[in-house]
Amino acid sequence: MNFASDNTTGTHPKIVAAIVAAADGRAMPYGNDSITKRVEARLAEVFEHDCAVFLVGTGTAANALALAALVPPYGAVLCHPEGHINTDECGAPEFYTAGAKLAAIAGTHGKIAAGDIDSHVGLAGVGSIHHVQPGAVSITQATEAGTIYRVDEIAAIGEICRKHGLALHMDGARFGNAVVGANRTPADLTWRAGVDVLSFGATKNGAMAAEAIVFFDKTKAESLGFRRKRAGQLWSKHRFLAAQMEAYLDDDLWLANARHSNAMAARLADGLRGIAGVAFRDAVEANELFVRLPEKALQGLERDGFVFYRWPGADRQLIRLVTAYDTQAKDVDAFIASARRHAT
């Protein structure tokens, strides 16, 4: 009955089985093993594109390494103010880029708009040595508000990026949820719309600790191997990252997990929608709900043992609810029932 975050989950049984299978015997370290080679090939299939792949253990590392490959120390990364890279990584992008700046571009429902990027760059002093130079845009898919960028929205951002010579990074910590929610292919949501690099998340959606940095523009990846090692992000027994990722992709487990997770979120939203005093901040398009409940309901839920975050900010009644691959319908229904009971 934990709706706090999808990172409170364990590891999906199929991924556990892959770890167990990989544990026996010897393999060459640092990515020179056969599972890693297979994962690289499989990701190229999934994305219908040749790509350079780097596996790491955390999403923060994936994002920060990707950005370090895209912007110089005197560069700026344009992102949403609520972007995970901007608020929840204790300055990891600044660390990995050797001090680049994150420039926040506001937008409703967790999204930034292509036009606002254009305006920002127009005033950023491009070419002037007094100002940090916009070097990349980073968007989150699904967003931190639980919404999903539509393909045309990404494409519009991609176009602005090309216009200004900016790289486009996508933080896909919940990319599976976005693919399912948008009902579009991984390719449509990424390189076809102008994305250069994707942090392809697996941890929140069933893996133990595994993320892939996927470069669709391989020329941008030249420094990544060195940067990953230098950051202490290269596992010596690399096959254990690869084994997780292989199982995650196998038989589209990642999409099945995300589909379940999104369905649970929709079920939760539907159930809450009918309760008096309940108001959603954003559309529920993936597996996160940002919703305001009556204080009585919140306290009742907390007493009943439901775990969730009151979202930091002025409004103490705004909460975040997150579903996951292992969320059960009965727990969702119990949450709804508890909320309804206590709301009145």
Next chain:
Amino acid sequence: MNFASDNTTGTHPKIVAAIVAAADGRAMPYGNDSITKRVEARLAEVFEHDCAVFLVGTGTAANALALAALVPPYGAVLCHPEGHINTDECGAPEFYTAGAKLAAIAGTHGKIAAGDIDSHVGLAGVGSIHHVQPGAVSITQATEAGTIYRVDEIAAIGEICRKHGLALHMDGARFGNAVVGANRTPADLTWRAGVDVLSFGATKNGAMAAEAIVFFDKTKAESLGFRRKRAGQLWSKHRFLAAQMEAYLDDDLWLANARHSNAMAARLADGLRGIAGVAFRDAVEANELFVRLPEKALQGLERDGFVFYRWPGADRQLIRLVTAYDTQAKDVDAFIASARRHAT
């Protein structure tokens, strides 16, 4: 028949079992789980000392984070020229410390001597703004030469460190092998001899990806939580680091693994010693052998499918052999037989 490195091993069955057990159900993320608490307590017992513990996935991260807590950007870390931090981490200490300098202090058999540290510091310009300021000494135990610092050697270094106000870090990627080889307690080899921080390695000795940074001086650990997060080294599903470490410590699995590994190294050394033209560069005290073989023997071994590194350097006949927790006596014997057969 892989003697290339202990990082070509898989994961010990008991540690795999712990991962499997941890995979079910929910737990609070980022180290706020019960296994992590137990591991912290257990490490305090193992080391007979209150300590601040930080788990990470790689040894490079453990070393670099520890050093970043010990020296300022204008500081210097004194270490052996062959130290892993100096040669094999692609500059991770420089990255994490924001540009501190590694100052190499030569010494035979992978060790640096207390007196040489003293001499170095005496000429380093302490207090002069023109020079980077010695801030820490880092020693490796077991060393990169497969030898072991004796307790009195460490204590002498610890004393010099206190004399000059330097912190003492120990890279214990193979700490288990050192404990077994020295036949001394973990406490004797660390804080009792003046060590402030230990990178306590588990990966090479049976874990999948798990290392503990152990601060015996907790006041030096204040920044570590932030630095670990910022470096993308904090696993969200932290219990999977903790579960590995718990199983590694349980019933002294780590010592049993190291004992086996060291015994295999001794068996290998004994067998090779009798072969004409074989010469050891260093005493074999842990699980690594640096040994020169006749070229004919080397080529024969390679043809027979044995895997090992010809050690980088001028002498192409110097090789490194590494044993591990899963090395089998029959493979050791086969190696010896092959070497003997081809040597003549």
Next chain:
Amino acid sequence: MNFASDNTTGTHPKIVAAIVAAADGRAMPYGNDSITKRVEARLAEVFEHDCAVFLVGTGTAANALALAALVPPYGAVLCHPEGHINTDECGAPEFYTAGAKLAAIAGTHGKIAAGDIDSHVGLAGVGSIHHVQPGAVSITQATEAGTIYRVDEIAAIGEICRKHGLALHMDGARFGNAVVGANRTPADLTWRAGVDVLSFGATKNGAMAAEAIVFFDKTKAESLGFRRKRAGQLWSKHRFLAAQMEAYLDDDLWLANARHSNAMAARLADGLRGIAGVAFRDAVEANELFVRLPEKALQGLERDGFVFYRWPGADRQLIRLVTAYDTQAKDVDAFIASARRHAT
């Protein structure tokens, strides 16, 4: 007839004379000369406080070094969005702090309010490893809007800083203009109101290239000597920085220069105020004017050879005018006359 910036000025004759006088003969380098000692003593008198003084050649260096001494790499510096450190130094604070973050706190007329700092810190996740940690507040005096923080405003900020354990830095690139404009002592405007470190600017107000970092809390200055050297900011012939500063302080030249400069700004403001279509964005309290003029007037002024910046932003009719120690009343009057003539 250049109103673009006070950094288009040359060097005041008295400061030139000091450079000439210092040019003869030998002196010990790196600050070990007698002029430097005298300057340190003189600044202690001017500020009525024991202080640690570090001279550098640029304001950007002064700010960035000061901040690097105040916040760790995982820290945040709270400042106005328009702060010079945030917009005009190409990321120097991020560089010098090894990747700390600047957190912008909006406020009218170039000022941030104590209450807004309090609110920001309340939501910043102090103590949580996910978030950069507020470590310092930096305010600019006179502000980038040409206004001046009143003593009570600074004191309120100082109090909030102490409440939250934040250091308080003041970017005093135009500190002289602020002292004159506020008609308060240097001490009142700094340490008595809670300022820990001041970037005491001389360059814009008559020097060639000289700024002093003045630590009122000397314990915060311990790393500064090393950081300055490491940054390549320690002049070998340091006496030439010191000679400028000595002449700048001698006979209160700095206050005389600022008084003249402010008077010219007031004269300019008074003259423009009467012209139809002229609107001031901010009160004119120091030596900068942000003022909107009719487009016809602007084009006329430009044709007449007056140099000024149309201020970057949406409004192309908003300009900045800056007066300086060498601005002449006749040029001010000519500007006013030209504006009036072209406005109608």
Next chain:
Amino acid sequence: MNFASDNTTGTHPKIVAAIVAAADGRAMPYGNDSITKRVEARLAEVFEHDCAVFLVGTGTAANALALAALVPPYGAVLCHPEGHINTDECGAPEFYTAGAKLAAIAGTHGKIAAGDIDSHVGLAGVGSIHHVQPGAVSITQATEAGTIYRVDEIAAIGEICRKHGLALHMDGARFGNAVVGANRTPADLTWRAGVDVLSFGATKNGAMAAEAIVFFDKTKAESLGFRRKRAGQLWSKHRFLAAQMEAYLDDDLWLANARHSNAMAARLADGLRGIAGVAFRDAVEANELFVRLPEKALQGLERDGFVFYRWPGADRQLIRLVTAYDTQAKDVDAFIASARRHAT
């Protein structure tokens, strides 16, 4: 009677005059002034090569900025162990490069040999992600031992650099002394021999605070403008850097100064050579002498008020003597006389 360093000198009268002349009136800041343009053109003439020029106030900044443009954070700069960048800049190269490593290559008399660079690179693990990647070689001319690289020595190093794709940087803090000592053109000693970037020093040889970073390969200079600003090394009143440099180059003042300085060094060497117990460590080819004197002579000289450094190291009788543009023959002769008198 100061032989401690050429940075104890003041400023040459002609350079002072240029500063005085530049002090009047207004000029656009940050290098957009006419003197700066003239200096850039003049340096192109002096070096007989199109070049990108960046003026800064200190030699440390010149070196560190140049290196930051040449190597990535995971790169290595190969240099002499005694190189100023390695020993006397408190880690400035590491700071500016975001943590690159300096790899020391030993060599007699302050020089590194092309063959030793070749050997080092051969063992450095080029292309392997475990190791920092050699990115540049930095040599000092005149060397820290007071010797001069011959053109063929530089060319041999240049060739090795091209072979391995390394950039070649020259720290020319005493470049004038080298040009005079070698009796070769600036072009011969730099780009014609394969040098990509030169730190062209003026401060030690007559300027107040002025150095030029001269890129012969302009494609390597693209980031430099941003890096210089970000480092707080861009003077707002940039004309004062340019004015110094213009006067330094005018009528070959720099060569005249260096010629005098070298001549004084030769006179000093000649005089000391005849004294019993005097032994030179290196050939005297520029304006520095490393020489061992009898202890009695040293104490006598100190009592007589001569200022010089006993060189840090084991041998307390080894001293460094430095002559400069303003060293007078009578002082040289007095030194010799004092040494002779006290030696016996």
